[in-house]
Amino acid sequence: MKIHPLITDSTVLADLCARFARSPFVAVDTEFMRENTYWPDLCLIQIADGNEAAAIDPKAPGIDLAPLLALMVDNNEVLKVFHAGGQDVEIVFNLTGKTPNPIFDTQIAAMAIGQGEQIGYSSLIDSWLGIQLDKGARFTDWGRRPLDKRQIDYAIGDVTHLSRVFPMILERLKKLGRGSWLDDEMERLADPSHYINEPDQAWQRIKANSRKPDMMGRLKALAAWREREAQNKDLPRGRIMKDETLADIAGQPPRAQAELAKVRGLSTSWANNGIGARMMAALAEARPMPAEEIPGREDRRPGPGKDGALVADLLKLLLKIRAKEISVAPRLLARSDDLQHLAAGHRDGLSILEGWRFEQFGRDALALVEGQLAFAVKGGKLRMTRTAERSEAA
Structure with missing residues (x-):
């Protein structure tokens, strides 16, 4: 992969973005400071497409970021790949009033292939590439100039590795047939309403x-x-x-x-x-x-009560078992408030009773609540048993 020197020139940046505009995807990361500010202070932008990579200095005098921002929010043909990209997306939104589109987050994707709910970037790269990243520059002052070679190399590594891992994750998702499972999560990440501070x-x-x-x-x-x-x-x-x-x-x-x-x-x-x-x-x-x-307490859905709380605990156990069976992060299958509402007798508006979540978990969760599913220990292992089927067989 070709690694460019730090880009501080508008013409060089425009040429780079023109080439990236013909790529199927770009891996993107940012370095910023926000400990002492309301708005994140953008200090560095890294981007790679698998063939070339560069770090861009947004603080360089006179640099025009317009071609890069257009690539992010106006080019719908290039997939923008992030890892735990919420804050990166926020920065783009603050600069443009739009979010990157289309978008893919490898941390979210990792949930669908059994790599936990919030796998860190270092762990992701280690698990897929066997590379242990140097964390020495992790807490550097990115706002200070000039940036040294170690800082720039560290920063570019975030996107060069990500551009290698993304196709692997995508292929795994395709083999498992779980690409559609991520649609809601990616849409939520790209929803502009999450980044508006009214x-x-x-x-x-x-x-x-x-x-x-x-x-x-x-x-x-x-x-x-x-x-x-x-x-x-x-x-x-x-x-x-x-x-x-x-x-x-x-x-x-x-x-x-x-x-x-x-x-x-x-x-x-x-x-x-x-x-x-x-x-x-x-x-x-x-x-x-x-x-x-007023979000009054009377407007909230009633709690499950003592018996319902026990049912909610059983649903959490069922969720844990099911998530382990299909190698997926439990949070991707169901959120705890959905389990609480289901245990309390609610059915409307629950994501676990719709689409793929219903097929993978919601159907069994509903059966458990309605007494058609029970837990049993067989051969020293906890298993689920259909009570209705057992009654019919008897």
């Missing part, structure tokens, strides 16, 4: 004990204010205000800005500075949340 929706990430309209209205207003402050200042949300502090203020709002000096988690300077004033203004504008917006 200030007015920020309250949904914060735990609050009360569901009173006044309190929920203040929580929504404060969360939106904090989100905008964090975005405008390019600081992590927690640097503006911790979730716990925000929820406490929403529950017990100060009557005047001077009282902010007594709020745990805030600097005393908030009593008379600009950010404290803006927060008080947000509180003053807060309105009670309409009842239909």
Whole structure:
């Protein structure tokens, strides 16, 4: 594979992207820093197609990333391959307002072939290629310039190895007939709604004990204010205000800005500075949340109860057995909340009762809940027995 020198020139990048545009797939990775910022600080982009690979410096003066971004979001003929690519996809979305398309994630694909639920990149490469990666540059400061050869070699290795492993994983999926199993997961990864940070929706990430309209209205207003402050200042949300502090203020709002000096988690300077004033203004504008917006406990599906909890435990055991039988990660077959809902008697809207999940697990799960399936120990091994079939035979 041809490895290019670090790309810092727009013309060289455009030529590279023109060649990649004729490839069936490209493996993509990014290096970024976000410990001290709201927006991830993109420091390096790596890309390979199996024939050539390069690292691109997005911080190079005057470099035009447009050809690369067009390849990511506008070229539907080239498959974009990532490993645990959620944050990489987020970066592309922040730059373009779109997500890479079409997309393939080898960490998700590994679930369908029995390699665990969140296999790390190093473990993936070791298991498929027998290569143990050098982790020495893993926690490097990617924002510092110039980057040295070891950093660049380490970064490019992420996509050169991935471009070799991807066709192997794809072939395994085809042999097992499980390619369609990944459709929902890949669509979820590429869903733009996952990467939109709307200030007015920020309250949904914060735990609050009360569901009173006044309190929920203040929580929504404060969360939106904090989100905008964090975005405008390019600081992590927690640097503006911790979730716990925000929820406490929403529950017990100060009557005047001077009282902010007594709020745990805030600097005393908030009593008379600009950010404290803006927060008080947000509180003053807060309105009670309409009842239909409040995610009240009464709107949730009821829990399974004591007996249902036992059934849920049996479903988890069944899931573990079935996942082992077909060599697939349990989470790909079913999520725990689906098991809880099924145990509580719910049927509508459960993914385990639809499509391939129903065929591979849901049918047996439903039979267990309805008393048509039981566990038995035969030859020292735990097995499933059809109770209905046994009754008919008798």
